[in-house]
Amino acid sequence: MSGQIHRGWKLAVAALVALAASACTQAARYDGASKVARNEIHLVRLSHALPASEELGDAGRAGIERFLADIEAGYGDTISIVAAPDYPDTAADAIADLLLDHGLVLAAPPATLAEVPRDGGAILVVDRYVVTPPQCPSTIMHATRNYMNAPSPQFGCANVINLGQMVADPRDLVTGRSGAAANTEKATQGIQLWREDTPAIVAPQNTDSGTSSFGGSGAGGGGF
Numbered sequence: 001m002s003g004q005i006h007r008g009w010k011l012a013v014a015a016l017v018a019l020a021a022s023a024c025t026q027a028a029r030y031d032g033a034s035k036v037a038r039n040e041i042h043l044v045r046l047s048h049a050l051p052a053s054e055e056l057g058d059a060g061r062a063g064i065e066r067f068l069a070d071i072e073a074g075y076g077d078t079i080s081i082v083a084a085p086d087y088p089d090t091a092a093d094a095i096a097d098l099l100l101d102h103g104l105v106l107a108a109p110p111a112t113l114a115e116v117p118r119d120g121g122a123i124l125v126v127d128r129y130v131v132t133p134p135q136c137p138s139t140i141m142h143a144t145r146n147y148m149n150a151p152s153p154q155f156g157c158a159n160v161i162n163l164g165q166m167v168a169d170p171r172d173l174v175t176g177r178s179g180a181a182a183n184t185e186k187a188t189q190g191i192q193l194w195r196e197d198t199p200a201i202v203a204p205q206n207t208d209s210g211t212s213s214f215g216g217s218g219a220g221g222g223g224f
Helices: 002-024 057-070 089-101 157-166 189-196
Strands: 040-050 078-083 122-132
Touching (some): 040 057, 057 122
Antiparallel strands (some): 078 122
């Protein structure tokens, strides 16, 4: 009987020691060294294969228009043709005219691909920068104690998200933009095209509305 009591006392003492040790453990502290909230900018490359042909043709024109409508090509997109050495100049000129009809322009020099098309074909390449906003609000303050009186990681996070959503060309968040003079010819291009010839309206796939279209703001080199 005395042995059982002795073992019981040992267990009780061990439990008290463990409880005291856990009480002395410091809670996690927030020191303000968490990751700064910032927008992440990524380059997305979209492409459309072009067959080797002297002329663009109705099928080729429809394919390009559908491709541009599906990706909603417009302001900030850089569009170029990566072609085989023997790709016909007449076809490239027809594509440039088609893009111009929708307020888009070809960029120079063209995009760099790992492999150039063969058999006289080409690839229509659209480079686009997209924004991935930070995760706000942060939950780090809910799991830690701010004994250092460090600034909250929430401060400024909404401003960062709004900036990423408001900027017309996300490329500007990476490279900036010079204070060059405005391109008046490009600025009035849409009005001129509307007066001379009503732009074609192409409805994206899987929609019931027949009024959606693409373009209208220009591309090439990040826009205006």
